[in-house]
Amino acid sequence: MKKMALSILMLGLLSACASEKAKEPPPQNTAAPAAEATQPVAPKAAEPVADNSANNGEPSSRSVYYPLDVSVVQSADRALVQEHAKYLSAHPGVKVRLEGNCDERGSNEYNLALGQRRADGVKKLLRAGGVQARQIETVSNGEEKPKLSCHEEKCWQENRRTDLVYK
Amino acid sequence: MNRSAKLRYACGWILLCLSLSARAELTIEITGAGEHQIPIAVVPFAGEENSAQSLSSVISADLLRTGLFKLVDAAGKAPHQPNEVHYADWSGADALAIGSVTGQADGRLKVQFRLLDAVRQTELIGQAVSAKDSQLRAIAHRIADMIFEKLTGARGVFSTRIAYVNRQAGNYRLVVADSDGFGEQTVLSSVEPIMSPAWSPDGGHLAYVSFEKRHAVVYVQSLLTGQRLVLANFEGSNSAPAWAPDGRQLAVVLTRDGSSQIYLIRPDGSGLRRISFSGAIDTEPAFSPDGQFLLFTSDRGGSPQIYQVSADGKGRAERLTFETGNNFSPRYNPDGKSFTCTHFVNGHFYIAVQDFAAQQMQMLTAGGWEKRPSFAPNGKLILFANEAQGRGILSTVSSDGRVKQKMFPQGGDIREPIWGPFSNSSFN
Numbered sequence: 001m002k003k004m005a006l007s008i009l010m011l012g013l014l015s016a017c018a019s020e021k022a023k024e025p026p027p028q029n030t031a032a033p034a035a036e037a038t039q040p041v042a043p044k045a046a047e048p049v050a051d052n053s054a055n056n057g058e059p060s061s062r063s064v065y066y067p068l069d070v071s072v073v074q075s076a077d078r079a080l081v082q083e084h085a086k087y088l089s090a091h092p093g094v095k096v097r098l099e100g101n102c103d104e105r106g107s108n109e110y111n112l113a114l115g116q117r118r119a120d121g122v123k124k125l126l127r128a129g130g131v132q133a134r135q136i137e138t139v140s141n142g143e144e145k146p147k148l149s150c151h152e153e154k155c156w157q158e159n160r161r162t163d164l165v166y167k
Numbered sequence: 168m169n170r171s172a173k174l175r176y177a178c179g180w181i182l183l184c185l186s187l188s189a190r191a192e193l194t195i196e197i198t199g200a201g202e203h204q205i206p207i208a209v210v211p212f213a214g215e216e217n218s219a220q221s222l223s224s225v226i227s228a229d230l231l232r233t234g235l236f237k238l239v240d241a242a243g244k245a246p247h248q249p250n251e252v253h254y255a256d257w258s259g260a261d262a263l264a265i266g267s268v269t270g271q272a273d274g275r276l277k278v279q280f281r282l283l284d285a286v287r288q289t290e291l292i293g294q295a296v297s298a299k300d301s302q303l304r305a306i307a308h309r310i311a312d313m314i315f316e317k318l319t320g321a322r323g324v325f326s327t328r329i330a331y332v333n334r335q336a337g338n339y340r341l342v343v344a345d346s347d348g349f350g351e352q353t354v355l356s357s358v359e360p361i362m363s364p365a366w367s368p369d370g371g372h373l374a375y376v377s378f379e380k381r382h383a384v385v386y387v388q389s390l391l392t393g394q395r396l397v398l399a400n401f402e403g404s405n406s407a408p409a410w411a412p413d414g415r416q417l418a419v420v421l422t423r424d425g426s427s428q429i430y431l432i433r434p435d436g437s438g439l440r441r442i443s444f445s446g447a448i449d450t451e452p453a454f455s456p457d458g459q460f461l462l463f464t465s466d467r468g469g470s471p472q473i474y475q476v477s478a479d480g481k482g483r484a485e486r487l488t489f490e491t492g493n494n495f496s497p498r499y500n501p502d503g504k505s506f507t508c509t510h511f512v513n514g515h516f517y518i519a520v521q522d523f524a525a526q527q528m529q530m531l532t533a534g535g536w537e538k539r540p541s542f543a544p545n546g547k548l549i550l551f552a553n554e555a556q557g558r559g560i561l562s563t564v565s566s567d568g569r570v571k572q573k574m575f576p577q578g579g580d581i582r583e584p585i586w587g588p589f590s591n592s593s594f595n
C-alpha cells in the first residue's frame with residue numbers, strides 16, 4: 001500500500017497535498033507527546049473546520065488527515081490529537097465522537113473497515129493522553145459521506161480523515 | 168414513478184429494443200458477442216401492439232444481452248400460429264418464437280407462445296397463460312427463460328431480481344428490481360447511507376447495512392411483509408452481511424472486539440460467534456455454494472487481497488490473489504469453480520474472475536469505476552456497479568467477458584448491486 005501511495009506521489013497526483021503539508025509545522029517527535037501537548041498548534045487556516053458548533057474552548061482544528069489506505073495518525077497531526085487529549089482529560093464531562101472517513105478507492109465495505117480503524121487509531125492516542133473511554137465514541141462513514149466528490153486527489157485527500165466531533 | 172411516466176419510459180424502451188433487434192451492431196447499450204450465437208427470430212406477437220408491453224421486445228432484449236443469441240429480423244413476416252409458418256422463409260434462423268395476446272371476457276389477457284425448431288420444423292415448446300396487463304412483462308421474462316433453457320441447456324435468469332441502492336437528491340433508497348433494471352420497488356428509504364444488500368437464499372429477505380442510527384448497523388428485512396429486525400448493532404461498525412446457502416446463518420463483520428473481523432450469527436440475531444482472529448481488516452465474507460468455505464477480503468498481508476477459509480473459521484486462511492494491485496469484494500461462481508472480484512490497479516477498477524484450479528486472474532472489463540460484482544444464479548452473467556454520464560449505473564458482463572451491457576435505471580445514482588437467487592414460481 002505504501003508503495004502505491006508512493007507511486008501516486010511520484011505521478012504528481014499528491015503534489016497539491018504535499019505542498020500544503022509543507023506549510024504545516026514540521027513532524028513532531030512522537031517519543032515526547034506530553035511535551036508536544038503543551039505547545040500551541042498553529043491553526044490550519046486552509047482546512048475547513050469539521051464541526052461548526054459553538055466553540056467552548058475545544059481545539060479549533062478538528063480533522064486528522066491520512067495518506068491512501070493508512071490509518072495511523074501521521075506525525076504532523078499528533079500534536080493536534082494531543083491538544084484534544086489535553087482538553088478532554090481536563091473536561092471529563094465532555095464527549096467526543098470520532099468519525100473515520102475514506103476516499104473512494106477501495107470497496108465500500110473495505111473502506112468502512114478502514115474508516116473505523118482510522119477513528120480507533122485517534123481513540124488510542126486520546127486514551128494514551130488520559131481521556132476516559134466513556135468520553136469517546138468511534139464510528140466509520142467509510143466512503144459513504146465524502147466531503148468532496150470527484151475522482152481526483154484534490155477530493156480524495158480531503159475525504160481521508162478522522163473528524164473529532166464534540167457533542 | 169407514476170403510471171404515465173412508467174408508460175412513457177416503457178415506450179422509450181420498446182423503441183430502443185426495436186432498434187436493437189434491427190441494428191444490434193450500432194447500439195451502445197450492448198457490446199460484444201458470444202463465440203457461438205444461436206440465430207433466433209422473435210416474431211412480434213399478434214395483438215401485442217394493443218397491450219401495455221411488447222412481449223417480443225422484452226424477450227428479444229433478454230436474449231440479446233446474454234450474447235448467446237443473434238436476432239433474425241422477421242422482415243415483415245408475421246406468423247402467429249404454426250400453420251402460418253413457411254419454414255423456407257426462415258432459413259437464417261435455428262429457432263422461431265411466435266405467439267399472440269388476446270383479450271378475454273373476464274378482462275384478463277390470454278398469452279399463447281410457441282418455440283419452433285426452424286431446422287427440424289418441429290414445435291419445441293407450446294404454452295398458454297392467462298394474465299393481467301401488469302403481468303405481461305413478467306410473462307415475457309418467463310418466455311425468455313424457457314427459450315434460453317431449451318436452446319442453451321442452462322437455466323434462464325430473466326425472471327430473477329436484483330437489489331441495489333439508488334441515491335437521489337440526498338435520499339438513499341434500497342431497491343429491488345427485475346434483472347433488466349425495470350420495475351423498481353423501494354424496500355427502504357433513508358436520508359442516511361445504505362449499503363451492502365444481501366439476498367437470503369430463498370429470495371424472501373434482504374440483509375443490509377444502514378446508517379440511520381448514525382453508525383453502520385445490519386438489518387434483516389422481509390420483502391413480503393416489510394418487517395425488519397436489527398441483526399447486529401454493536402459499538403463501532405456492523406456490516407458486510409452474507410447468507411449461508413442453507414439460510415440458517417449469516418456471516419457479518421463487526422468491530423466490537425477491535426478491528427473488522429468476521430462473525431457468524433443466526434437470522435434472528437442469536438448465536439453470535441467470532442470466526443476470524445487476524446487483528447487486520449477481514450471483511451466482505453461470501454459463502455461457497457456448498458456452504459463449506461468463505462471467501463473474504465483481508466489486508467493481513469499488507470494490502471487488500473482475497474482469501475479463503477473454512478466456513479467455521481478453523482484452519483489456515485489461504486491467500487488466493489497475488490497480482491499487482493488490490494482485490495476486493497469476492498463472490499463465488501454458483502458452480503463453485505471460480506470467483507469474481509474487483510481488481511484495483513493504476514487508478515482503475517476492473518471486474519475480474521479467477522479460476523480456483525488455474526489460479527489465474529482474468530480481467531473481464533476494460534477498467535473504469537467498476538465495483539461489487541455478483542454472479543447471476545446461472546453463472547452466465549456478472550452484475551456490477553459502473554459509472555457513465557457522471558452517475559452510477561448498472562452493468563453486466565458475460566462470464567467469458569465477451570458481452571457487456573450498460574443499464575440506465577430510471578434515475579439517480581446507482582451503487583451496491585447484487586443479483587438475487589432463482590425464483591421458484593412457475594410459468595403458470
